[in-house]
Amino acid sequence: MWRVFGWRLFGYRVACVWVPCGVIERLARHIMEDISDQNIMVLCVLKGGYKFCCDLVEHIKAIGRSADKYLETRVEFIRLKSYLVGRDNDQSTEDLQIIGSQDLSFLRGKNVLIVEAIVDTGKTINALLKHVETFEPKMVKVTALLVKRVPNMVENLPDYVGFEIPNRFVVGYALDYNEYFRDLNVSPDPPSEAF
Numbered sequence: 001m002w003r004v005f006g007w008r009l010f011g012y013r014v015a016c017v018w019v020p021c022g023v024i025e026r027l028a029r030h031i032m033e034d035i036s037d038q039n040i041m042v043l044c045v046l047k048g049g050y051k052f053c054c055d056l057v058e059h060i061k062a063i064g065r066s067a068d069k070y071l072e073t074r075v076e077f078i079r080l081k082s083y084l085v086g087r088d089n090d091q092s093t094e095d096l097q098i099i100g101s102q103d104l105s106f107l108r109g110k111n112v113l114i115v116e117a118i119v120d121t122g123k124t125i126n127a128l129l130k131h132v133e134t135f136e137p138k139m140v141k142v143t144a145l146l147v148k149r150v151p152n153m154v155e156n157l158p159d160y161v162g163f164e165i166p167n168r169f170v171v172g173y174a175l176d177y178n179e180y181f182r183d184l185n186v187s188p189d190p191p192s193e194a195f
């Protein structure tokens, strides 16, 4: 289930994501079922992933508390850039750019959960997975809140997907359009202008 409401901006149809109630809790439950009673190293993909990551970790902790289980969660961040948004360019670039340290040796031997806001072409997550695997983690799982339904959909879907959306440019909930609109609030209540 998904909902977006949108408008036109510089000729683009931009949509604001609204996260339905229970989606993040469901993801947290599935993650807990797979990796409960273990430590988990959460790798949050910035900038777009920060809101989702924050809410997901809160749900994981809450589920753990209510089940009297403790899943030790450590959160690390990686900043990636794949889009150059300009007058003629809102596509992923071919190369993944890691901003900051590329050394992820703290992942060695750990249960890693990569938290990504959106998978569009899949280039970002595929390149990041390859990079992460070079540091020999014990296990790697990927969660994405949104996966775009596009013609050449990514082959290896994330292990835990919030929901699929149509091929629209989405903003809000930390997703941006040229750094605008990350701060748009998403409400658990249906937006008034659904389309």
Ligand SMILES: O=P(O)(O)OC[C@H]1O[C@H](OP(=O)(O)OP(=O)(O)O)[C@H](O)[C@@H]1O
Residues within 6 Å of the ligand: 045, 046, 047, 048, 049, 080, 081, 082, 083, 092, 116, 117, 118, 119, 120, 121, 122, 123, 124, 125, 175, 176
């Ligand atoms: O599946 P792909 O086509 O590779 O695209 C997905 C990536 O694009 C966005 O990040 P962006 O590069 O815009 O950086 P940001 O999160 O800092 O806005 C998004 O947050 C994903 O990381």
